[in-house]
Structures are given as structure tokens and as C-alpha cells.
Amino acid sequence: MKRAAGFLLHYLRARRGPRWADRAAFERWREARILRHIARVRREAPFYRELWTGIADSDWRIFPQIDKSVMMTNFDRLNTAGVSKAEAFAVAEAAEHSRDFKPALRGITVGLSSGTSGNRGLFLVSPEEQAAWAGTMLGKLLPVSLLGRCKIAFFLRANSNLYESVGGRRLSFGFYDLLDPLERHTGRLRAERPDLIAAPPSMLRALAGELLAGRLDIRPRRIISVAEVLDPLDRPVIERAFGQAVHQVYQCTEGFLGCxxxxxxxxxxxxxVYIEKEYVPGKPGTFVPIVTDFSRRTQPIVRYRLNDLLVERAGxxxxxxPFTAIERIEGRCDDIFYASPLRQGAGPVAVYPDFVTRAIIGASSEIEQYRAVQTAPDRWTIELDVRCEARPAVETRIRQAIGALCARLGAAAPTLAFAPYAPLSGGRKLRRVERRHTP
Ligand SMILES: [Zn+2]
Known part of the structure; x- marks a missing residue:
């Protein structure tokens, strides 16, 4: 009952949208909320209590930053549910292995973020937080036309009872396992005819291909991109195929950050969430978000530095x-390429994922798919899906574009190796720009 009420409250709040007269009024409201939250976290989470020793709550902006490795190292003393990392991993991994997704520990939902093995994040969500999350999410995302009834198709790497919590008479959730083959998805979509599809853009792109080829005929009323960067190459293809704008959810283990x-x-x-901006050098308006989530108590997130690059919207x-508008999510900090400087004695030159993307897709409209991987300090591999006859000319133009980009940045042009585009398998996250070496 408490959960249903929580769901409804957050749903209605999100539905109504921002209720502050201006940004200043909003900031006053938020500061009071954050201070209340900080005081509570200090009481309940031993890790933060020790980390913040000697710093007053009102100075919370100078609390030491944490990141994923700090959070995972201190997991047992950071969460307030008394859950140990070992037991949380055991429960979440067993659920993922059996693909029977009801992982909960003493009523707390346990989730595992995607990532390379050894680098996976854990999240814990209480039933109240789960109801609030679901209410906020649906309130912010459901178009008015779907208020009455909505069938949602959710494509996920691993299901979680987080998503099933909101099923009901009017709302139904279909979990589509990203590990299943495309034919199974198209068959199900044909039968279930969802009103809303939420999926990583690589899956939306694959479905767009099926639609454009006439092998699939569905008319969902809303398309939402989740979990991967929505690349400027994919967006227009998806929008054309589905005949509508693509919406986005920016969500990760650390919270529901944007939509x-x-x-x-x-x-x-x-x-x-409160988001501080750590601007990066050499790319105006681009920043790394430092997140303070003032809605979560089970696994408090305070001054947590994400591994993401966001670009502010100009106007x-x-x-x-009153909420900050974002032009795009550019990618991960770990995927910034580093090139050798032309000037002697200078440090490595950052080549941002967006620069690489634009150099490649700006070189030719013939490119269907691409992936750029930095494999060594002066070596990039560019995978391309392009018509055979067009390939030599496209490769030449990409070489020129990357040469011009590096010259502009004061960096030595890398050696480029071209290869055919290799589609991802096994439900892995698509990163079109990816750094595979450590500078
Ligand atoms: Zn807006």
C-alpha cells in the first residue's frame, strides 16, 4: 500500500513537471533537500561519516569526490541496508545466470550494471525507492496519449524486478532479453504490438533496419533510447524508420539522471539529482558530471564522479x-583518444569521441555503420560498413578528415587500419568510439 502510494505520488509529481517559478526558487528548494539528505546519510552510512569528518553539512560541496572504484571498495559500509558486496554479487550473478530475475536480499532489489568483468557496479534499491523510481520514470516519459493504457517493450541486458514492479492493469511490461536473436524479437513485437519501445540505440537501429526492409510492421507511439550513446549516425535512421523523434533516458547504476x-x-x-559540472579542456561546453542523488538512501551517491562526457545545450x-538542457551524451571519459603532440614537450592531446565521430560520418554519407578503436598510442582501427565499390574513396576521405582533425588539435596523425564492420554479439554495449589502450 505504501509502495502504491509512493508510486502514485512520484508519478503525479513527475507528470506535473517542474513546479518552481524560476531557477532561483528551484535552487532554494533543492539546497534544503540536499542538506536534509546529507544529514541523514552522515547518520546512516559509516563510510560517508568517516569521509566527511571535520566538514560541516553546509560545506557539502567540498566533500571528497568518490567514483566507482571507491564505491565498490567501500560498498559494505556505504550502503545503509547492511548488505555485503559478496552476498549482493552472489545474488545478482545467480539471477543473471539463470535469467530468472527476482534478485532481492531481505526485500532490497539487487542489480548489476554492465561492464567488463571485475568492473561491474552493484546497485541496491529499497521497495519505496523502487516505487518512486518507477513513478518518476513513467510520469516523465509517458506521452499524454498513453495515460489510459500502455504496453511497454523494454530491451535489457538483464531484467530486474525493478521493472516488473510497475506492471498492472493499465501498464504492462514486456522484457526483451538482448541476448535473444533478432528474429525472436521481431516475432514477439509483431504479436505484442507495444505502444512504447525502450531499447539501446544499437537495437533500435536493428529494428529500424527490419522496418525499412518491410520485414516488420509495428507502429509504437514512443521510442526511447537507453543505455548506450545515441550516435548521430543512428538517430536519423531510427527516426525515419519509426516516423517520430527518438526520446532518451539517461540512467545508470548511479541514478536516473535525465530524460x-x-x-x-x-x-x-x-x-x-544535483549535478556539478567538471568542464574538460579543449572542448567548450563539455563536462564530466559529479552526481549527488538526494533521493536515494539505501545506496547513497554523494559527489560521485561519473565516467561520462556530456555536452551542454547552447540555448x-x-x-x-528550469532543469539544465543537454545537447547530447557524448560517451565515456575512458573513450577519449590520446594522440602524440606535434609540439615537443607537450602532453598527449585529447581527441574527444565527438571529434572522431564527426570526422568519420562527415567524410561520407555512404557509411552505414562504423566503429573507431584506438588500439595503441599512434594506431586507430576504423571499421566500416559501406558499399564495396565506395570503400576506397570513403577510406581516403576519412584519412583526410582525421589528418585535418589532428592538425587542428596540434597532434600527430595516427596510423589508420581499415576493417569491415563487425557487428557485436552477446548483448554487448555498442561503443562506436572506443579506446582499448591505456595511455
Ligand atoms: Zn525541454
Whole structure:
């Protein structure tokens, strides 16, 4: 009962949208919420209590930052549910292995983020937080036309009872396992005819291919991109195939960080998370978010540095929301390429994922799919899906574009190796720009 009420409350709140007269009023409200949250976390989480020794709550902006490795190392004393890392991993891994997703420990939902083995994150969510999350998410994302009834197809690497919590008479959730073959998905979609599809853009792109080829005929009313970067190459193909704008959810283990408004602009969910911006050098308006989630108590996230690069939107969004508008999620900090400097004595030159993307897709409209991988300090591999006859010319133009990009940045041009595009298997996350070596 408490959960249903929590769901409804958050749903209605999110539905109504921002309720502050202006940004200043919003910031006053938020600061009070954060201070209350900080005081509670200090009481309940021994890890934070020790980390913040000697610093007053009101100075929370100077608390030491943490990141994923700090969180995972201190997991047992950071969460307030008394769950150990070992037992949480055991429960989550068993669920993932059996693909029977009801992992819960003493009523707390346990989830595992994707990542390379040894680098996976854990999240813990209480039933109240789960209801609040589901309410907020649906309130922010469901179009008005779907309020009455909605069938949702959710493509996930691993299901979680987080998503099943919101099923009911009017809302139904279909979990589509990303490990299943495409034919199984298209068969199910044909039978279930969802109103809303939420999936990583690589899957949306694959479905777009089926639609455009006439092998699939569904008309969902909303398409939501989740879990991967929505690449400028994929977006127009998906929008054309589905005949509508793609919406986005920016969510990770660390929280529900943002989603698109009715205008399709991605806004940070500043009513539940506080996001500090650590601007990066050499790329105006681009920053690494430092997250403080003031809605989660089970696994508090305070001044947590994400491994993401976000680009601010230049002008305000016409929707009038006081929440920060984002132009795009660019990728991960770990995927910034580093090139040798032309000037002697200078440090490595950062080549941002966006620069690489634009150099490649700007070189030719013939490119269907691509992947750029930095494999060594001066070596990049560019995988391309392009018509055979066009390939030599496209490769030449990409060489020129990357040469010009590096010259502009004051970096030595890398040696480029071209290869055919190899589709990903096993439900892995698609990163079109990926660094595989450590500088
Ligand atoms: Zn907006």
C-alpha cells in the first residue's frame, strides 16, 4: 500500500513537471533537500561519516569526490541496508545466470550494471525507492496519449524486478532479453504490438533496419533510447524508420539522471539529482558530471564522479523547464583518444569521441555503420560498413578528415587500419568510439 502510494505520488509529481517559478526558487528548494539528505546519510552510512569528518553539512560541496572504484571498495559500509558486496554479487550473478530475475536480499532489489568483468557496479534499491523510481520514470516519459493504457517493450541486458514492479492493469511490461536473436524479437513485437519501445540505440537501429526492409510492421507511439550513446549516425535512421523523434533516458547504476521533454531535449533530472559540472579542456561546453542523488538512501551517491562526457545545450529549451538542457551524451571519459603532440614537450592531446565521430560520418554519407578503436598510442582501427565499390574513396576521405582533425588539435596523425564492420554479439554495449589502450 505504501509502495502504491509512493508510486502514485512520484508519478503525479513527475507528470506535473517542474513546479518552481524560476531557477532561483528551484535552487532554494533543492539546497534544503540536499542538506536534509546529507544529514541523514552522515547518520546512516559509516563510510560517508568517516569521509566527511571535520566538514560541516553546509560545506557539502567540498566533500571528497568518490567514483566507482571507491564505491565498490567501500560498498559494505556505504550502503545503509547492511548488505555485503559478496552476498549482493552472489545474488545478482545467480539471477543473471539463470535469467530468472527476482534478485532481492531481505526485500532490497539487487542489480548489476554492465561492464567488463571485475568492473561491474552493484546497485541496491529499497521497495519505496523502487516505487518512486518507477513513478518518476513513467510520469516523465509517458506521452499524454498513453495515460489510459500502455504496453511497454523494454530491451535489457538483464531484467530486474525493478521493472516488473510497475506492471498492472493499465501498464504492462514486456522484457526483451538482448541476448535473444533478432528474429525472436521481431516475432514477439509483431504479436505484442507495444505502444512504447525502450531499447539501446544499437537495437533500435536493428529494428529500424527490419522496418525499412518491410520485414516488420509495428507502429509504437514512443521510442526511447537507453543505455548506450545515441550516435548521430543512428538517430536519423531510427527516426525515419519509426516516423517520430527518438526520446532518451539517461540512467545508470548511479541514478536516473535525465530524460527528454516533450520537445525531445534531454534535461537533467535536477529534482532528484544535483549535478556539478567538471568542464574538460579543449572542448567548450563539455563536462564530466559529479552526481549527488538526494533521493536515494539505501545506496547513497554523494559527489560521485561519473565516467561520462556530456555536452551542454547552447540555448534554453522552448519547454521552459528550469532543469539544465543537454545537447547530447557524448560517451565515456575512458573513450577519449590520446594522440602524440606535434609540439615537443607537450602532453598527449585529447581527441574527444565527438571529434572522431564527426570526422568519420562527415567524410561520407555512404557509411552505414562504423566503429573507431584506438588500439595503441599512434594506431586507430576504423571499421566500416559501406558499399564495396565506395570503400576506397570513403577510406581516403576519412584519412583526410582525421589528418585535418589532428592538425587542428596540434597532434600527430595516427596510423589508420581499415576493417569491415563487425557487428557485436552477446548483448554487448555498442561503443562506436572506443579506446582499448591505456595511455
Ligand atoms: Zn525541454
Amino acid at each position: 527528454t521533454c516533450a520537445h525531445g531535449t534531454l534535461h537533467l533530472n535536477e529534482d532528484i 534554453p529549451c522552448p519547454c521552459g523547464s
